[in-house]
Amino acid sequence: MTIQFYGAARSVTGSKHLVTTKRGTKILLDCGLFQGINTDELNQKFGFKPQEIDFLILSHAHIDHSGLIPRLVRQGFTGPIFCTPATADLCRIMLSDSAHIQEKDLKRVNERRLRRGDAALEILYEAKDVEQALKQFHPVPYNAPYAINDGEATFEFTDTAHILGSAAISLQIDEEGTKKRLFFSGDIGRPNDKILRMPQAFPQADYIICESTYGDKLHEPEPDMKAHLLRIVRETCVERRGKLIIPAFAVDRTQELIFALDQLESANQLPRIEVFIDSPLAVSATDVMKRHEECFNPDLLTYIKKDGDAFAFPNLHYISSLEESKAINERDEPCIIISASGMAEAGRIKHHIKNNIEDSRNTILIVGYCSPETLGGALKRGDKQVRIFGDEFTVRAEVEVMDSFSAHADYAEMISFLACQNAEEVKNVFLVHGEFDRQTIFKDKLSKAGFPKITIPSLYEKVNL
Numbered sequence: 001m002t003i004q005f006y007g008a009a010r011s012v013t014g015s016k017h018l019v020t021t022k023r024g025t026k027i028l029l030d031c032g033l034f035q036g037i038n039t040d041e042l043n044q045k046f047g048f049k050p051q052e053i054d055f056l057i058l059s060h061a062h063i064d065h066s067g068l069i070p071r072l073v074r075q076g077f078t079g080p081i082f083c084t085p086a087t088a089d090l091c092r093i094m095l096s097d098s099a100h101i102q103e104k105d106l107k108r109v110n111e112r113r114l115r116r117g118d119a120a121l122e123i124l125y126e127a128k129d130v131e132q133a134l135k136q137f138h139p140v141p142y143n144a145p146y147a148i149n150d151g152e153a154t155f156e157f158t159d160t161a162h163i164l165g166s167a168a169i170s171l172q173i174d175e176e177g178t179k180k181r182l183f184f185s186g187d188i189g190r191p192n193d194k195i196l197r198m199p200q201a202f203p204q205a206d207y208i209i210c211e212s213t214y215g216d217k218l219h220e221p222e223p224d225m226k227a228h229l230l231r232i233v234r235e236t237c238v239e240r241r242g243k244l245i246i247p248a249f250a251v252d253r254t255q256e257l258i259f260a261l262d263q264l265e266s267a268n269q270l271p272r273i274e275v276f277i278d279s280p281l282a283v284s285a286t287d288v289m290k291r292h293e294e295c296f297n298p299d300l301l302t303y304i305k306k307d308g309d310a311f312a313f314p315n316l317h318y319i320s321s322l323e324e325s326k327a328i329n330e331r332d333e334p335c336i337i338i339s340a341s342g343m344a345e346a347g348r349i350k351h352h353i354k355n356n357i358e359d360s361r362n363t364i365l366i367v368g369y370c371s372p373e374t375l376g377g378a379l380k381r382g383d384k385q386v387r388i389f390g391d392e393f394t395v396r397a398e399v400e401v402m403d404s405f406s407a408h409a410d411y412a413e414m415i416s417f418l419a420c421q422n423a424e425e426v427k428n429v430f431l432v433h434g435e436f437d438r439q440t441i442f443k444d445k446l447s448k449a450g451f452p453k454i455t456i457p458s459l460y461e462k463v464n465l
Contacts, residue, residue, distance in 0.1 A: 001173060001180055003209070004462040006047050007032055008433040011459075012213055012371055013039070013064040015433060018048060019182065022175045025149050028056045029169060029184045029209070033067025033098070033124075035345060036373040040109060043068060043124055047460055051076030055148055057155055058083040059186025060166035061090035061251065067098050070125035073133040082146065084157055085139040086165025086292040090251055093284040095130045097250075101346050102126075112390075142167065142200075158200040160417075161189030162407050163252040164288070164295050170203050180465060184209040187433065188409040188417050190219075194256050195289075197297050199409075201420035206427050207465055210418065212434030213369055213408045215442025225404040226260050230269055232365060232400055237273050237334035242361030244335070245397075247349045247376055249342035250282035252407055253368055255289050257338055258311045259300070265313040276328055278319040278339040278348050286311050286318070329355045342368050344375040353379075354388045362397040367405035372435070411442055415449050423450035430463070431456045 001021050007014030007030075014034035019027040026048075034042040050072045058081060059065055069081065069091070083091070102124050110120040140146050145156045152174055157167035169184040183205035191198055236244045248254045254277060264270040277283060290311065293301065304310050319325055325348050328337060339349040353375070356362045370376030378386045379399050386393055409417060429451050431439045436456065443454045457463065 005457040009459040010436040032065040070129035074129040084165040088139045097281045161196040162187040181206045212431040214410045215438040236363040240361040247344040250340040254282040274335040280320040283318045343370045
């Protein structure tokens with residue numbers, strides 16, 4: 001059996017890991033889009049033949065894990081796509097949104113390429129490719145072993161509490177009577193998520209593919225996340241009479257922010273200002289989330305019984321139309337705007353940041369991980385000049401960071417997640433989905449935790465198991 005790393009290798013996007021069994025069966029773990037600057041060509045070519053893939057097993061719906069599925073189908077993949085029921089529902093809206101973005105952005109990308117003398121790119125995929133891909137989805141619930149290819153392999157999903165429906169994948173492959181156990185963590189969530197259940201323990205593995213996004217970091221303690229958020233709201237919207245702009249992933253992060261604001265409003269602490277959820281995707285994702293209470297933690301379920309709805313309160317407005325979105329930018333009154341994408345690389349949030357970044361009354365609040373090369377990454381590290389839609393802007397708005405909203409475990413939480421394993425039985429841990437410098441630090445921490453061998457694969461590296 002071999003595994004080859006076609007994405008998220010020494011980087012944090014483009015998750016794709018190809019397992020090839022001794023019998024030649026090809027199982028792809030995730031099929032994510034590379035995101036950020038200079039990724040256009042990476043997304044054009046897979047490095048393998050899509051028509052040769054037999055099965056795709058998807059960890060979760062985030063675009064850096066699922067976003068190239070329609071292209072895989074467009075180029076000849078006809079096999080089943082296995083994921084949890086909630087992931088299937090989210091992909092239905094997220095991949096459709098991604099296709100819309102592809103179609104909208106391609107013209108601008110090609111104009112830039114032609115000015116440089118580079119060849120124009122073909123569109124990655126269209127709505128019709130998404131429709132076909134969705135027909136190939138096969139939802140499988142958590143903790144329900146599922147056999148594929150006449151029993152050659154069996155996989156099982158366990159909850160990682162990263163986003164709604166997110167799962168780790170335990171894959172057991174029978175090779176001439178020998179069972180090989182491969183585990184893929186997907187993205188690991190945090191143990192005290194405000195909405196989701198705790199990450200689950202998983203069966204013993206021989207080989208582990210583990211994310212390492214925050215491999216060098218401990219999240220700062222947040223004794224009162226709602227108090228921190230409330231302070232920022234009051235300073236921005238009440239004292240400076242400005243706008244609070246929050247780039248947030250449409251799935252989970254936006255709902256967690258809504259829930260926090262809902263709690264503040266229920267406690268009569270939230271100032272009477274308008275709150276706009278300006279993202280058609282986030283509007284749809286909130287509806288999906290409401291349909292999957294089986295993923296919620298007990299505290300949220302109790303709150304819903306008391307409050308009735310954790311994602312609705314007076315002055316909260318869900319915005320879908322472009323006309324309504326433009327109208328928000330024309331407002332001079334203080335307000336809160338939550339909009340996708342979380343890394344501020346696409347969607348309406350870029351327009352909101354562009355229109356508000358040079359006004360010192362305003363605040364841009366970063367509430368999650370941002371790749372260093374993205375607009376969100378530039379803002380998070382304190383750049384004073386940023387480029388938006390090809391133009392330079394001076395950052396005069398306040399920039400705040402709240403890591404308590406992060407959906408990625410820090411290194412201590414990841415080590416705790418892996419503690420269900422007998423480390424001595426694990427023959428190799430492959431670190432993916434992380435920047436190389438962070439991975440080297442995490443590698444040392446895993447060695448001290450007892451794992452005998454840790455590998456940081458490079459892009460396209462192939463390993464025999």
